[in-house]
Amino acid sequence: MxxxxxxxxxxxxxxxxxxxxxxxxxxxLKVMENVYNRPxxxxxTSEMTMTLTNSxxxxxxxxxxxxxxxxxxxxxxxxxxxxxxxxxNTSFMDWSYGDxxxxxxxxxxLPALKKVKRISSENKSDYFMGSDFTYDDLGDRKPEQDSHxxxxxxxxxxxxxxxxxxxxxxxxxxxxxxxxxxxxxxWVGAKKEFYDEDxxxxxxxxIHSVDKVNxxxxxLDMEMENVQxxxxxxxxxxxxxxxxxxxxxxxxxxxxxxGVR
Amino acid sequence: xxxIKFTTFISVLIFVTGLVNIAAQDSISFGGxxxxxxxxxxxxxxxxxxxxxxxxxxxxxxxxxxFSGEMADLHVEGYVYADGDTTLSAGIRELYFDLYSDSMDxxxxxxxxxxxxxxxxxxxxxxxxxxxxxFIIPDFDEIRLGVTAVKADYYLGDFxxxxxxxxxxxxxxxxxxxxxWAVSMDLPTGVKPSIATSLPSTTLENSEGFAxxxxxxxxxxxxxxxxxxxxxxxxxxxxxxNLVSTPKLVDVTKEYQRLLMGGGSFSTEIAGVVLKGEGxxxxxxxxxxSPDALLADLGSGGDGTxxxxxxxYMAGADYVIAGVNIGVQFIQEYxxxxxxxINNDEFNSxxxxxxAKKFMDDSLELKFFGYYGMYNSDALLRFSAGYSxxxxxxxxxxxxxxIGDAGYFGQYDENDLGYIQVKYSF
Numbered sequence: 135m136x137x138x139x140x141x142x143x144x145x146x147x148x149x150x151x152x153x154x155x156x157x158x159x160x161x162x163l164k165v166m167e168n169v170y171n172r173p174x175x176x177x178x179t180s181e182m183t184m185t186l187t188n189s190x191x192x193x194x195x196x197x198x199x200x201x202x203x204x205x206x207x208x209x210x211x212x213x214x215x216x217x218x219x220x221x222x223n224t225s226f227m228d229w230s231y232g233d234x235x236x237x238x239x240x241x242x243x244l245p246a247l248k249k250v251k252r253i254s255s256e257n258k259s260d261y262f263m264g265s266d267f268t269y270d271d272l273g274d275r276k277p278e279q280d281s282h283x284x285x286x287x288x289x290x291x292x293x294x295x296x297x298x299x300x301x302x303x304x305x306x307x308x309x310x311x312x313x314x315x316x317x318x319x320x321w322v323g324a325k326k327e328f329y330d331e332d333x334x335x336x337x338x339x340x341i342h343s344v345d346k347v348n349x350x351x352x353x354l355d356m357e358m359e360n361v362q363x364x365x366x367x368x369x370x371x372x373x374x375x376x377x378x379x380x381x382x383x384x385x386x387x388x389x390x391x392x393g394v395r
Numbered sequence: 396x397x398x399i400k401f402t403t404f405i406s407v408l409i410f411v412t413g414l415v416n417i418a419a420q421d422s423i424s425f426g427g428x429x430x431x432x433x434x435x436x437x438x439x440x441x442x443x444x445x446x447x448x449x450x451x452x453x454x455x456x457x458x459x460x461x462f463s464g465e466m467a468d469l470h471v472e473g474y475v476y477a478d479g480d481t482t483l484s485a486g487i488r489e490l491y492f493d494l495y496s497d498s499m500d501x502x503x504x505x506x507x508x509x510x511x512x513x514x515x516x517x518x519x520x521x522x523x524x525x526x527x528x529x530f531i532i533p534d535f536d537e538i539r540l541g542v543t544a545v546k547a548d549y550y551l552g553d554f555x556x557x558x559x560x561x562x563x564x565x566x567x568x569x570x571x572x573x574x575x576w577a578v579s580m581d582l583p584t585g586v587k588p589s590i591a592t593s594l595p596s597t598t599l600e601n602s603e604g605f606a607x608x609x610x611x612x613x614x615x616x617x618x619x620x621x622x623x624x625x626x627x628x629x630x631x632x633x634x635x636x637n638l639v640s641t642p643k644l645v646d647v648t649k650e651y652q653r654l655l656m657g658g659g660s661f662s663t664e665i666a667g668v669v670l671k672g673e674g675x676x677x678x679x680x681x682x683x684x685s686p687d688a689l690l691a692d693l694g695s696g697g698d699g700t701x702x703x704x705x706x707x708y709m710a711g712a713d714y715v716i717a718g719v720n721i722g723v724q725f726i727q728e729y730x731x732x733x734x735x736x737i738n739n740d741e742f743n744s745x746x747x748x749x750x751a752k753k754f755m756d757d758s759l760e761l762k763f764f765g766y767y768g769m770y771n772s773d774a775l776l777r778f779s780a781g782y783s784x785x786x787x788x789x790x791x792x793x794x795x796x797x798i799g800d801a802g803y804f805g806q807y808d809e810n811d812l813g814y815i816q817v818k819y820s821f
Contacts, residue, residue, distance in 0.1 A: 186756050194756060194786055218786035219426060219820035229613060237664065239613050246536045248509040252616055256667020257715045264757030365756075387611050388500070388550055 162282030162298045166314070168321040170277050175350045175376035178202045181216075182371050184265055189364040196221065196263060199394045203380045207232020209274070210385035214394040225390040228255075234276045243390040250387045259308040265367040266337060266358040268308070271328075279303060285313070290324040293317045309336070320344075322351045335361055348376040427458040427472075427821060434814035436575065451529075451814075452479050457488075468493040489541045500548045505541040508559060510607065510620060512660040512671040513709045515747060515764065516726055519620055519658040519675045522559060522605055524627040526568040530576045530807065531775075532795055540565060553612050559622075561603040564595050566651055567627045575810050580631045580647060581738055583686040587642040588633075592649040595625060615663035625651040630681040633689065633699035645693070652702065654679035667714065674708035680730075688736035704731040711747075722749035744769040745803075758783040766804055773799025775807075791816040 184196045196218065202211045208231050215224040223245040230238045238255040258270035279302065286297035295315040302309060310333050315325040326339040343355035357368040383389075434451040454477040462469040472488040491504030508522040515535075517525070523539045531538060544561045570576035582588060595601040605622035629649035636644040658675030681700050684692055689699045711724035724747040733741040746769060751762040759782050766775045779793030794813045799805025 188756065194758070196786075219428075220783070220787050220789060220818075222426060222820075231613075237667070239664070241611070246534060248507055248536065248539075249511075250611075251512075252662040252664060252669050252671075254664060254667050254669050254713060254715045256664075257718070260715065260718050261757075264753065264755075383550065383552070386550070386553065386555075387609070388548070388555065392495075392500075 160284070160296075162284045162296075162300070163277060165284065165296050165298050165316050165321075166277040166280070166282050166300065169314075169316055169323060170274060172321045173350055174204075174352070175348065176204045177378060177380045178352075178374070178376050179378055179380065180371045180374040182213075182369055184263065185368045185370070186265060187366045187368075194218075194264075201380055201384060203382070203385065205382075212385055212389060216394060223393050225393065227385060227390055228273075229385070230273060234278060238273075241387070241390065243387075248391075250390050266360045266365060267367055267369075271339075271358070280312075288315065290315050290317070293324065294319075295324050320351050322353065330362075337361065347374050350376050352376070422463045424461045424463070425459065425821075426461075427456070428818050429821075430455045430457070430816060430818040432814060432816045434812050436809075437811045437813065438809045451812075453477070466495045468495075487541070488537075498550050500550075502546040502548075503544075505543050506546065507536070507539045507541050508544065508546060508605075509539065510618060510660075511673050512616075512618075512662050513673045513711065513724060513726070514722060514749065515766070516673075516709055516724065516745075518673045518707045518709055518726075519618070519656075519660055521622070521624065521627065521656060521675070522561075524565050524567045528568055528570050528574065528576065530570070530810075532812075540568065553610055555607075555609045555611075557605075557607040557609070559603075559605040559607075561605075562599075563597055564601060564603060564625050564651065565627075566594065566625075566629065569629075576807065578806070580683065581686050582645075582647075583643075583690055585642050586645055586690075588631075588645050588647040589636070590631075590647045590649065592629065593651075595651060595653075601625075615661055617659060617661040619659045621655070621657040623653075623655055625653055626680060627651070630700050631683055633693060635693045638690070638693065643690075650681075652679060652681035654681075669713040670711075671713070672708070672710045674706065677705045677707070680705045682730070682737045682739050684736045685738040692736065701734050701737055703734065703737070705729065706731065719750060719752045723747065740770055742770070743803075768799065768802040768804055771799055771802030771805050773797070773802035773805030773808075775804040787820045789816075789818045789820070791818070 179199075179201050182198045182200055184198065186194045197216045199214045199216055200211060202209065208229065211228045211230075213226045215221045225243040227241045228238055240253045240255045241250050242253050243250045258273070259268050261267065262269055262272055280300035281303060282298050282300045284296050285299045288295055288297055295317050298314045298316060299311055300314065301311045308331065310329045310331050312329065313327040314323055316322070317324050322341070322344050324341050327335060328337040328339070330336040337358055337360050339356060339358045341353055341356045344351055344353050346352070352371070352374055354374065355368070355370045357366055359366045432451065432453040432455070456475045457472065458474070459470070459472040469492050471490050473486065474488060475483070475485045477483050487505060489504070489506050491502050491506045494501040509520060510522060511518055511520040513520070515531070523542055525538050526533075526540055527538070542561050542565050543563055544559055546557065546559045549556045570578065580588065603622065603624040605620065605624070607618055607620035609618040610616060629651050631647045632650050634646040634648070636646055655678040656675055658673070660671070660673035662669055662671040664670070679702055681702050684699045684701060692699055705728065707726075707728045709724050709726045711722065713720070713722045715721070726745040726747065728743040730737060730739065730741050746767045748765045748767075749763070751760060753760045759780070762779045762781070764777045768774065774797070776796040776798065777793065778796075779791055781789055781791040784790050792813075792815050794811070796811045797804050797807040799808055
C-alpha cells in the first residue's frame, strides 16, 4: 500500500513537473515564432478572390492569381490581377527577406504604360488595393518586430488557442497592439484583433476556413472587418497548389509583362 | 509604295501565321473599352464668336484579342475612333505574334516598345514613335505608336538582352495645321514656305536597329541601350525658291535625321525613396536655325539646319507618405558644342511633379501632374479626379492648364481645357 502511495505521488509530481515545464517553456514570442516558422510549403500557387463590402452593403470583387516561392529565408511572390477588366493584366511582385533589417523589393507592371516600375516598400501600413488589409497585414510579420506575451488561453470553434498580445517595437506603427488567437496544435491563427494608436479596436480578422493541402495547413477563407468604418474585406482562396514546381526565373520582369499562364 | 507593300506583307504574314496557330490554341480572350471624352477649350467658351465651344467630343471603341497557346500567342488590338459627328477612323494599335521558349522570346509584328524609367518623358524611350495630334494630352498608351518590328529577348537569370529590328521607319504623327495643337516652323518675317515631307525610302540601310541589356535585382534595376535610328520628329530643310520676291519664297522639306543613340536608366530604393535616373546621348541630331540666322545660311548655301551631338537626362524620386504618391523629376536637354544660330536653347530644363491619392476603397483617385519649363517659366498643370462607378466603369473629370507665353508648354497658353470622360472596360 505504501509502495502504491509512493508511485501515485511520483506520478503526481512528474505530471506537475511536466505541466509546469510545459507552461514555462512556451512564451508569447515562442508561440509567434512557431506561427512564423510553420511550414507552408516551398512553392504555392492559388487564386484569390477579394471581396470588399462597404458600410452600405455594396460589394466590389477582384480576382488575383498568385505565385509564391521560398528561397531559404527569402521569399518571392507575383500577383496577377485577372479581374475586374480595368485592372486586368496588372501585376505586382514582392521579394521579401529573412533578414529583418532588409526592406522588401516591390515592382508593379501597369499594362497601360507597358512598363515595370520599382515602387517604394516603405509604407507597409498602406492599404492593399482599397482593402482592409495593409501590405504588412498580408505579409509575414517577423516575430522580433513585436513584444509578445500570452494573456489568456481560450477555445475558438472548439479549438484550444493561445491568446497573444503583441506590441510593436516601432513606435510609429499604425497599431498600438494586436491580439492573436493561435491554435495550439497547428500554430495557425484563428482570429486577430488590431488596435489603433489610441488603443481602440480598429479591425478584426476572422479565419473562416483552414485545411491541409499536401500536408501543410493553409488558410482558405478569411475576413477582415474594420469595425470603425463598418467595412469588410474577405479573401477566399481556391485552386491552392503546394509543391507544384515554379521556376526560379518565374519571378522576373519578363513574367510580370507576360502575365498569368 | 515599297513601304506599303512591305507593311502589308508583314501584316498578312502575321495574320495568316496567327490564323494557322489559332487552330491549336488553348485559349482566346477578349478585352477592351468603350469611351466618351468631351473636352472644352476654356478660351472658346469665353469667346462668343467661336463656332466650336466644344473643342472635342470623341468616342472610342478599343478591342483587344489574345489567342494564347502553350508556346505562342497572337495579340491584336484595334480601335474605332469617332471625332464628333464628322470623322470616323479605325486602325490597328498592335498586331503581333509571340513565340516563347525557356530562355528566349520572339515578337514579330506591329508593337509598342517602351523603354526607360522616367514618367511622362521620352529620353531612352525612343523606339516607338508618338502620336502628337493632341500634344501629350491623351493617355500614353494612345500617344505611343506601334512599329512593325522583330524583337528578340534572351534571358539569363536576372539579366535580359533585347534586340529590335525595325525594317520600316514610322515617324511621329504631328498635329494637323487646323488643330489647336499645330506647331508651325519659326521662319523670318516675310518668308512664305511651301512645305513637303520626305520619308526615308524603305531600304535595308534605312532600317532601324536597337539593343538593350537590362537587369532587375534586389539592390537596383538598370538598362543600357543603344540604337541606330531616325529621329521620329522631323527637321525642316529649307531650299530658297525666290528670296528677292515679296514674300520671299522657300521650299521646306521635313526630313528625318539619321542618328546614333546610346543611353541608360536605373532605379533603386533607399530608405523608402525610389531614386531613378535616365540619360541618352544622341550623335547626329538635327536642329533648325533661328529665323534671324536662316536667311544668311541660305545665302551661303546652307539649308537652315545644324547637326550636333546632344544629351538628354533625368533624375527623379518617388515616395509614398500617408498613402499619397509623390514623384519629382528634373529633366534637362543639352546641345553639345552649341551654335548660337540654333533655334533651340543650349539648355532646356524641366521639372515635373506628381501627386496622387486614392480614397473610398481605391474607387476615387485625385491626381495632379505638373510640368514646369525652367527657362521660359511655362507650365502644364494636369488635374484629374477619377471615380470608379462600378468595377470596370471609370468616370473622370479633369483640367489641363497651360501657363506662359512661350516654350514647349507656354505656346499652348490658349489651349486650357476641361474634360469629362466615361470609360467602360470589359
